Amino acid sequence: MNTPTFRNLVVAYTATDTGRDALNLGIAMARTSGAHLNLVTVVPQDNIYAAVYPSDRGHMPIIQEQVREWLEQAQASLPADISSSIHTITDSSDAAGLLTATQQLNGSAIVLGGRRGGLLRRFRLGTTATTLLHSSPVPVALAPGGYQNQAKLSGFTAMFGARPGAEAVIHYALQAAQSFNLPLRLVSLLFLDEHQADFLPEGINTADLIAQVEQFGNEQLAAQAADMVANHQASTVVATGKDVHDAVDQLTWMEQELVIFGSSRLASEQHTFLGATAAKILRHIPSPMMVIPAETT
Template identity: 30%
Template sequence: MKIEHILAGFVPGGRGQDGLTLAVLLARRAGARLTVAHVHVPTWPTPGPGKIDAEWRAYVAAQAQTVLEQARELLAGVRDVPVDFVSHGHRGSGRGLVQLAGRLEADAVVIGPAPGGGKGRIRVGSTADQLLHTSPVPVALAPRGYAESHPPALRRLTVAYRRDPASDEAVRQAFELAGRMDVPLRLVTLVLGGGRRGGVEAEMLGRIREKVTADLDEIVRGHDDVRVDVEVLEGRDVAAALAGTDCEGAMLICASSETGPLRRVFPGDVSLKIIRSAPCPVMMVPRSPAGKRGSAGRRGKR
């Protein structure tokens, strides 16, 4: 996975700042340039009465520039990342960002959380939902309050792994990205179960633990160029399992569902639970054809 150009969707307020913070940290670590985009309501598709139409277009343009000025002020102290600013009209903010990503040949899209979520958690709103079901490039989501309590740098990538072709490909891409970013990689598998366990249940859990540990050991073979750790996380649910690992300075990578379309982001049930439960940023990567090599972000290279 190569990330050379990041598109960050921006809206006024704290959640927009959360997304910008993650975008800057990712761009800085990957050596990428950043484009900050505000998707606004479109102007009328057909011309209306001359004066009204002109006034509406001027109002929309002025509002968009005001929003982008806020983003410029927030990034005024960023000197080590090249930043551009752009506005785009679309009825759906997520679909508008997908259009811009294609037009600008961005390698990833970054946004903040939807309003109303808990601090330190990601809430999926309409923008994220559109991106998570249509984007041809990886989508990274920042948790609420990330701008206030973010790490000084992204220091590790973590991949939520289960043995299937989509996860195998996500791991391959994560190894490539970790090498480019010069950060260690951690592979985690979640083993879920709740309540008190009898002898049979405990034995079954032990076998599952042995199996996923063997799967993790197998997938890391031959990757000596990146420091990698493996970990089995256990808990009654996804949130409890993720609470058992250190996510400080990390970004969690999830594979798209095997049932989703090729070359598109498409989360499964477990991935959605991970997104909503993770105490750190999460990146969803598109589903790639089995054995596909090269950048996951550029459609012309896939």
């Protein structure tokens, strides 16, 4: 099982609004866990295929110097209680460069900023985020556009359903909540058409959702979840609706929480793969999210 360890975070930093969003989320996660922040910028690779004329290749040291200056400024802006280091890596692909840096630095998670321009500070995925959310061997956390929180995370929300991967995300979220002493919200989405909704029993309760945890996870996870609920460390929600938007719209969200998703059944072993339902949910939530890798089968 994946175990939550935010000990060594790789923050994808650029001197842009997107980079600042990633940095803010990295700070919040570090304050939650005591993690070290590795601020990493990928410098374009200087090769015969690069979009630089041969006569301009002498500009690469200048570019590297400028990137280093931006990283130093970002590091200087960090709160005094945050441990950090700065790194550059050269690659023709930002995603590939970040994966290489994560391996070299023994990173436990990658932190990204989402593209700006989405309505109501929802998520828009750029090329780098899309690639990493479908190929990373470590969890990938993503800040929504305009994310400003630097305070400790206020809690976790685990999204799960009747699909492979539910056991992994439930286990990860339970362990994260206990490790960092934060409240957990277990959310199961139930999609119903109008006819089915007429037969839905009123007041779906905690016992119903714990039963789902046992069904989609296992008996041990269900017992652990029930114990946390009994001790007021966790809460349960079954959000119903005719589609993702309708169901998610019933939930309240906080900027300081982290929403955790499992990977799709299409994921390679021990790699992330953002599923279709999770991708739809992202369009409707304003909170930062994280996708964890699939378990080895």
